[in-house]
Amino acid sequence: MDFDSIIDRRCTESYKWHYYPEDVLPMWLADMDFKAPEPVIQALTERVNHGVFGYGSRLEGLDDAILQHLVHFFDWTVNPEDLNFVCGVVTGFVHAIYSLTEPGESVLIQTPIYPPILRAPHATGRVAVHNRLILKEDGKYEIDFDDFEEKVASGVKLFILCNPHNPVGRVFTREELTKMAEICLKYNVWICSDEIHNDLIFSGYQHIPIANLSPDAAQITVTYLAPSKTFNIAGLSTSVVIAENPVIKDRLSQTLSMLLGHPNILGLHAARAAYLHGRPWLREVMHYLQANRDYLVNYVNENLPGIRMWSPEGTFLGWLDCRQLEVESPHRFFLDEAKVGFNDGISFGEDGQGFLRINFGCPRAMLDEGLVRMKTALEKL
Template sequence: MKYDFDKQIPRRGTDSYKWDSAKSGDVLPMWVADMDFHTAPAIVDALCRRVQHGIFGYTRVPDSYYKAITDWFARRHSWAINREWIIYTSGVVPAVSAIIKALTVPGDKVLVQTPVYNCFFSSIRNNGCEIVTSPLVHTDNTFTIDYDDLEKKVADPKMKVMLLCNPHNPVGRIWRREELIRIGKLCIRHEVTVVSDEIHCELVFPGHTYTPFASISDEFLRHSVTCISPSKAFNIAGLQIANIICADACCRAQIDRAINDNEVCDVNPFGVIATQSAYNEGEEWLNQLIQYLHANYLYMQEFCREHLPNFPITLLEGTYLVWMDCRTLGIPSEDIEQQLVDKTGLWLNAGTMYGVEGEGFMRWNIACPRATLMEGIKRFMDFVRNL
């Protein structure tokens, strides 16, 4: 079956956070990280069948849910996950927050590689911990790791957790196996637990390979906790479902306690059903989605190279989030965001949302029909020409 990702699907008026947050109906939102595509038909069909039942009481998570997860990761990513390692919860952000609560005490330090997903900062602060940054190095239109700085930071006795974003949001890196090994060895040496947010793990472009951090070795497995969810890849973020993978029984018990303390231990029936349908029946849809997203990226890359050479976009290895260098404007990112909305109706994310290292950059969401992407680029080009 050929899926139609070019189809324009009106979302305004559906209480979409992405589309209905703007004051004007003329705003084109390319900010929030959800997609403007129908999800896999198998997911929609399964949800429709559940709706037809007509009763939506408290949900028991069945054995088939765990089997769907373990089968998917074994088949697609060669990672053997044991059922007992899995803790379900309502989202990756609540998962990260609960894990930090379980593994730290107020005053401990947590490391992040900036620029990085903005909710990492709030999860650390909300648990009374100190944010420590190890900035990524921007070179040759991509980002790399400063291992000397990383080792210096993780060697601090108060450092307890490193939050890893794999694949990385917003810079689009799919960390290579050898990079993950260097990170892991440093953290294990200094007794720092790696908490890996792998929510974008399915969105990997040709020529790149996603490696689950915990799959590298038994030692890495024991010294890490992984957060996964089908929400980004299958466009079901609103169904509020995610999973924590933790092999160490003691650590898992602490996390389970924190999940309950934070009262994010219950999930809804639709998330449970959608997860099973995604992993059991959604693979061909996902494969075609990745092809379409990659083509969108290549289109944008070529367009910027030809028509916007002073606004290079970072080499995108995965995700659907494009990181654009706008430093040539000499305007703060937050001002660029506001001026784009005011003057053209284009809504992007200011780079500083992801840390001070994001100053001068903007984040684009290209998970949309090609025509929408073309309109967004046109609006940006008009903005630049009229400055």
């Protein structure tokens, strides 16, 4: 499988490649610059060649493919009736906020955090309560459990978990997840778990669905996941929602089809092909991403003075600590002086001030070009 070839995406409608001017190398938005698995492309081609694209229904074999995937990778047995589909994880967790809380109630998030999660409570008329992750000396983030319980006990109704965590790259341990789940159970707080990066886990770590910890944890959790990040098909807008508790399912189902519509039929065909036949591609892309991660961490820490980077445990996203740089805005500096476009850390919350998020899900030559541009810009300071 070829992950080294650079594919021209400017000739497409790619949001990632058209957001910045043409002389800027985009290393921000979380989709990869690799071709999707060949079985996915073949499945889409066959369906497109049929030529009729009317309303669709449940796609035969898709549910089983997802359920088998969850058992294989996470030892998680999900009942078929507990699985449903939404157009995207973001729309899913926003829908969960609407369905499981009331206007003015509090929603807990762990900052720095993926911008749509950061904005979701306010956008839905709820109150965002922040449990700030603790940044250790080595660059690793940990959970402040004393603060977590204090915030949960203050009247929070819903906790949005992001695991693997975007942007800090943590894959939370069983012990961490168990402690969070126990606190939420103690205070009768729902958990909405964004696990969209669940398959993108590096060697030495294991993703554990929080709903799979125990029957009690499953009863308070709604989980969102997708083939989009895993198999690089984010533009096909097909995601999965899993909820075991009848109360959660009932509240979600009341407005699910009216507010969210249905995933498009091409997305469903792509998802089925990916889950059925995409494992070899996933195995190879993870080897490539891990090599890119290691190269990136070493390069940053050895060649970019004033920047440090901890090695993420999952995702294809790096969190660059640029707080020692003598520049007003690292994002603006590298955009103007290096012509490299990142996500500005401040968009992940106040805790992200002075940080940048970099996407290393790209050919090595592209990653290297971005790093060399950064190094050259820093040498001019």
